[in-house]
Each structure stands twice: as structure tokens, then as C-alpha cells.
Amino acid sequence: MSFGERTGGRLAPRLLGRPVPLPLVAWLALVWVTLWGDLTIGNVLGGLVAGLVVAWSLPLPVLDPGIRIRPVALVRFLLWFGWDLVLSTVRVVVWVVRPGVPPTQIIRVRLRTSSESMTVMIMIALSTVPGSLVVEKDEEELVLHILGIPGDATEAVRADVAGLESRIVAAFGPRRDREELP
Structure with missing residues (x-):
């Protein structure tokens, strides 16, 4: 040795x-x-x-998933994510106890990041929040199923996903991923 x-x-x-x-x-x-x-x-x-x-x-290859943790941005993301979990849970519970069919929508959202690790983290965060589910990833677009938002929520959901994407990339993305976002 x-x-x-x-x-x-x-x-x-x-x-x-x-x-x-x-x-x-x-x-x-x-x-x-x-x-x-x-x-x-x-x-x-x-x-x-x-x-x-x-x-x-069984030697393993050396992998760099391209994740860098920035503590201040991570705290911001976790606070926002926790608040979003609470609000989304309340929204879904309201629609569950109400009589009738809750509103659902399928919305396509284009991501700005090209990083696979950032995309996976965004998909996990979206699927963790009650009332949203990633149905499909198509090129640089996500197809989301949204529950409990009345009316046409397309622009609001796209803005929420863009904000989530910015927070995740700020908290975990390397420099090239952060520079990729406008």
C-alpha cells in the first residue's frame, strides 16, 4: 500500500x-x-x-454533481420553501374539504438553467409542495400538474417556478449556473 x-x-x-x-x-x-x-x-x-x-x-468514478452550498442563500431558500409548504398545504386542504371538484391545470414552464443537477433539485422541490407535481421533463421545459388554483394560473405558476429556480441556483449552483440566469 x-x-x-x-x-x-x-x-x-x-x-x-x-x-x-x-x-x-x-x-x-x-x-x-x-x-x-x-x-x-x-x-x-x-x-x-x-x-x-x-x-x-468495485472502484467508483470521481463525480462532481456541480453543487456548491452558499449558507445565506440556503437559509433564504429554506425559509421561502417552508412558507410555500404551509401555504400550499392550506390551499389543498381547503379544496379537499370543499364540496365539488377542485380546479386543476397542466402548465408548461420553461427553465432558464441548463444544469441537470439544478433541474433535478427544482423538480424535487416542485413535487414536494402539495398541489404541484412534475408530470414530465421535456428538453428545458417542465410539465406541471397544479391543484387548487382557480382561474388561469399559468403566468402566476411560471413566475413562482422562476423564483424557485433563482433561489435554488443562488443556494446551490456554481458560478456558471448563477451567471446563466438573467
Whole structure:
């Protein structure tokens, strides 16, 4: 085992010519001990050996999902998202207890970001909020199912999604993604 190679920004010793990321080995050992349910020297050593074997025999590619966390923008996003969850829940509950059929709409929204990781985060946020669901992603457009907004809500929903997109990119996007938004 020789040390000194940096893999993915982490020190990784080489074992028989392959780098073995130590954080992954430690994580696998922790999972091993947790699964056995007993913290003993034997379980820890067994977990380390199992982790080494798995990390060496099944090497993972180094991936950069393109996510950078900015704390102030993250707090802004979380506060806005929490408030949106509350308002949307109230809106959906009102339509559930009311007699009759609640208003629903299918709306196409064009995203401004081309980043896959930012698009996935936007889709998750939209699908988490009660009353909205991402039905389809088509090129750089999302098709949304919206529940509980009377009348034509197309422009309001597009403005809300643009605001959500801006907040997510500001909180998590790297510089090139932030520069992409007007």
C-alpha cells in the first residue's frame, strides 16, 4: 500500500495499483458494524476488511454533481420553501374539504438553467409542495400538474417556478449556473 495519490480531492492509498478512498472504507465499516448491531473490535476490523475489499474491487468514478452550498442563500431558500409548504398545504386542504371538484391545470414552464443537477433539485422541490407535481421533463421545459388554483394560473405558476429556480441556483449552483440566469 503506497500513499500520496489524491483522488477526488481526498488522500487515497493505493492497494495493488488501485486507489482506495479511505472515507468510503470508513463509511462501509460503519455500515457493517451497524448491521451487526454490536460494537466490538472484531466487527470493526471485519468492517474495515469488507470496506477495503469492496472499495478496491468495485472502484467508483470521481463525480462532481456541480453543487456548491452558499449558507445565506440556503437559509433564504429554506425559509421561502417552508412558507410555500404551509401555504400550499392550506390551499389543498381547503379544496379537499370543499364540496365539488377542485380546479386543476397542466402548465408548461420553461427553465432558464441548463444544469441537470439544478433541474433535478427544482423538480424535487416542485413535487414536494402539495398541489404541484412534475408530470414530465421535456428538453428545458417542465410539465406541471397544479391543484387548487382557480382561474388561469399559468403566468402566476411560471413566475413562482422562476423564483424557485433563482433561489435554488443562488443556494446551490456554481458560478456558471448563477451567471446563466438573467
